[in-house]
Amino acid sequence: MGKSILWAALGILGGTAGGYLAAGQTAVPAQLAVIDIQSLIKQSTINGQTEADAKALTSRIKAATAKLVAQGIIVIDSGAVVDAPEEAYVTVE
Numbered sequence: 001m002g003k004s005i006l007w008a009a010l011g012i013l014g015g016t017a018g019g020y021l022a023a024g025q026t027a028v029p030a031q032l033a034v035i036d037i038q039s040l041i042k043q044s045t046i047n048g049q050t051e052a053d054a055k056a057l058t059s060r061i062k063a064a065t066a067k068l069v070a071q072g073i074i075v076i077d078s079g080a081v082v083d084a085p086e087e088a089y090v091t092v093e
Contacts, residue, residue, distance in 0.1 A: 033068050035090045036078040037061065057092075064092045 044057050065075045068090065075090070 031073045032088060033073050033075045033090045034078050034081050034084050034088045035061065035065065035075060035092065038079065040092060060092050064090060
């Protein structure tokens with residue numbers, strides 16, 4: 001019985017060590033979010049918004065991106081994107 005407990009403990013230890021090493025060598029894909037700032041600005045100018053509206057838009061963009069950054073997500077402007085899935089694009093309300 002003593003040997004079986006020893007072998008079980010060694011098996012658990014080996015499995016844990018192997019899992020730890022594999023996890024350390026596996027690259028975690030970067031999480032990215034894309035925001036189309038130029039489109040947001042165009043929409044605001046088409047609708048004849050004032051300077052106060054532009055400041056409010058800037059505040060909404062900053063608030064939306066701050067939440068994403070707090071989650072560890074990198075936020076980039078759509079002008080720097082060659083291609084991305086639709087789900088990567090952030091809407092600003």
